[in-house]
Amino acid sequence: MIEVGQNSYGKSAIRLVKVDRDGDAHRVRDLTIDIALVGDFAASYSAGDNTGVIATDTMKNTAYALAGEHLTGAIEDFGLALGRHFLGEPQVDRATISIREVAWQPIGSSPDAFTRDGSSARTARVAVGRDEIVIRAGIAGLAVMKTANSAFAGFPRDRFTTLQETDDRIMATAVTADWRYADGAARDFDNCYAGVRTTFLSVFADHHSESVQHSIWVIGQAILERHPEVAEVSMSLPNLHHWTVDLSPFGIENDRQVYVSTTEPHGLIEATIRRSDLG
Amino acid sequence: MIEVGQNSYGKSAIRLVKVDRDGDAHRVRDLTIDIALVGDFAASYSAGDNTGVIATDTMKNTAYALAGEHLTGAIEDFGLALGRHFLGEPQVDRATISIREVAWQPIGSSPDAFTRDGSSARTARVAVGRDEIVIRAGIAGLAVMKTANSAFAGFPRDRFTTLQETDDRIMATAVTADWRYADGAARDFDNCYAGVRTTFLSVFADHHSESVQHSIWVIGQAILERHPEVAEVSMSLPNLHHWTVDLSPFGIENDRQVYVSTTEPHGLIEATIRRSDLG
């Protein structure tokens, strides 16, 4: 017997820009939206029966249509509105709305000219189910570097180990992090996001790191301690190695000045820091 | 109380080319390898204790060092060798080796000149645990298109639905598919891969599609029926829309000839087809 297992479908990469022209200065919102539905869709696979299949084209139209009324605040709130809309159809059990927003900053004091802040994106993933709503917020593509207070030593050495221990290396990574809000805890999503982001950056800057793993712990612990609305935080951090260039063949000393930065291969450290069940 | 939850670490994007020079003609293997370990690593996070942390640099060295002896056949076998190596350390509970291989074809009858087949990649993901080994094989980046026998009709219409029903559309997608081999079932991984790939393509070509969902079912069902070594198959298929261009303003008829091909937004259909538990 053959059957349909886990499945979802939807529309991805919906590119939506909204210009709020109400105030003295315009405000630009720049979103990329993915919509995915889970529910009673097995017949669309096994019988080619589209009776319940909300067209992904309709999902796209819905995102644009609801943006006027519902994209007035945080992307989490817009995600909730979209998710609830799709739950209006009985065959849908869960609608997951993922949104990536990039910021546009005014040029000087101009009311209507902007530059895009390409330094990172804000993300949200809102899963609206029949019995539960899960809201995650996050940061994507934030490149950060420590030029001091980063070590890696004390690791085991086997036949294939050539890496030297170091108490002073560059640590560089491009942050993908997201966190789940405790049920009912967060309502001012813009403030929550800004707070967690600030904590991430300040702890990244201030701590002494024994490894990328250790940094994840120190930062994650601080986020949970300072932000009670956060139930858990997950990070996926590539270790983008910066190797000190050996200039000794040229009679040149290189005391942690000149590095080659690399992307392949890279370490990849992924972990969730959470409140323990007994916490 | 705050604790470390799910976590893994490793080295990604290890780029390895091996040239087998033993026969009359060379053979080129071109692999990109990701290694990820799960195990007793909580102290590396919460205490900055690297005692058990196999350096990711050592992982990279290990991949190159073992390639001579162990990369002689299928990437699944190389993945198994790498995974078992890392299980040699007691703190490791599971080593997951993901490999992506691109094929190089000889130019004519040349023994030592090659072109890369950029049409798709072969993938493997081997998870070697203490009690269980899970082997998945797959295809990535295979672009396929049907210019007939593809419909999409009978879907519900609501306030936001503008898509017209059609019994003749282009279906185009870029295939990411992978399948899990039943325990102990597959040992000639090259043959298994070739067989599943052939089934995928031939059923894709031959079936009449009511939707991308329906195509996933028809193809997945055929794979399971024809390949008993396959326990389940998962597909992630973007629906890369090709819209018929409206040339009527120019007095030109366009009867399914000229299309604009698009990538944003795109549908995304993901499902697993499996043998039922009672099967």
Next chain:
Amino acid sequence: MIEVGQNSYGKSAIRLVKVDRDGDAHRVRDLTIDIALVGDFAASYSAGDNTGVIATDTMKNTAYALAGEHLTGAIEDFGLALGRHFLGEPQVDRATISIREVAWQPIGSSPDAFTRDGSSARTARVAVGRDEIVIRAGIAGLAVMKTANSAFAGFPRDRFTTLQETDDRIMATAVTADWRYADGAARDFDNCYAGVRTTFLSVFADHHSESVQHSIWVIGQAILERHPEVAEVSMSLPNLHHWTVDLSPFGIENDRQVYVSTTEPHGLIEATIRRSDLG
């Protein structure tokens, strides 16, 4: 005094798929088109005067509208039709049409299912001027490798030279090549393209290379000798280094078996091989 210097404008990345349904089997054409106009457009800059500015949106429409009638053979011919169309406006001095085509191959004997050949693209650049038409054809993204018959030695050594001489290295590159057809020489562009591509690959496979520069010469010379319709050929070849991994620390011999393939940094060798003026 400030003035407008060199300038051009147009539409890029026009994505067009055409399905020819006339025969027993369909044929898929998959083009990406750039259109650029040069002419009497200075006033559109310095006076904001759009009187002569053919909208780039109109260019896009024109590409789709002319595809039915004019995209029946080689992309060079379609480029000529498009270019001549735009020369119909007096303010246009030169229309340059650049087209990139990727091939779709039938799956088995299917008349209406295809896989995309991702191994390379065919390119054309047709510049239609008032007094002159220049037609270039080319290959893009063709990855090739030699595992023997490639050396690099005899180069000068200075204070900063550490590279060892070698008489046996891997040479790998991703070919961007294009060639100009002599005036009036080529009319069967499909055949010409196939011929030059075959020459490229066979000479790449057969020659002994002293360097990438030397390979460009050997291949370019052969193209000019065998294809009288070609006036000159230009190549831009990255040298994608494959470094032999030093496995001696692990007590493993690595006699040109295991390599790390790299993309950053890479050599870049660019040259035109041409018939001399006295030729």
Next chain:
Amino acid sequence: MIEVGQNSYGKSAIRLVKVDRDGDAHRVRDLTIDIALVGDFAASYSAGDNTGVIATDTMKNTAYALAGEHLTGAIEDFGLALGRHFLGEPQVDRATISIREVAWQPIGSSPDAFTRDGSSARTARVAVGRDEIVIRAGIAGLAVMKTANSAFAGFPRDRFTTLQETDDRIMATAVTADWRYADGAARDFDNCYAGVRTTFLSVFADHHSESVQHSIWVIGQAILERHPEVAEVSMSLPNLHHWTVDLSPFGIENDRQVYVSTTEPHGLIEATIRRSDLG
């Protein structure tokens, strides 16, 4: 007779990070360098003679070796040092050094932690020849948008024109601009760059645009007027269309609020604004 025409060779994508640790706070420089040489290299092609071929590996080593002493100020100065070094070999006629720098900003008041400013890159292209040095500086990847004061009207209408005239559209682009410094005019390259960038942004924000062409003129004219050290400025501006979504089928008014942002196809406007010969 067949001969070598225009040619150059070098090393591209040299990734160099330098940390200046001298002051109280560190400073991070993050460069990607391309080196290309032109000169007496024909024999390396036609005779496979490497006697004069400075290995591209040596070029890479040289970039790292000279960074300690010479990368202390503007990238233009480092480019000059590199270019002059290669002119030390008699077979070299011209060395062109292209550098792309991305900025890292301190996190708060931290002396040793940084975030990368991903919003744009600074570029320089220094061509050091036997008789002439040409220095160009530029901006790459700067995304900007105007939500008012942008029109496009008065363009000609032909059979294939469907675009409506508008006096209020979004203009969005990703700026690639560079400018040539007049001989001997610029010596404080950091200040010059900052000044031109500021002019670009402020004029972009303040002017009323009749078209992308017109904007290039207005901005370019201002740069030349305000910065006497600039001899000419070139821009390559994609017109990244933002189309107003038609929400009228859903009974929703959309008065320049909700847009779909697109990248394919896009307009592409390229021009040089210069001082006239009589200027």
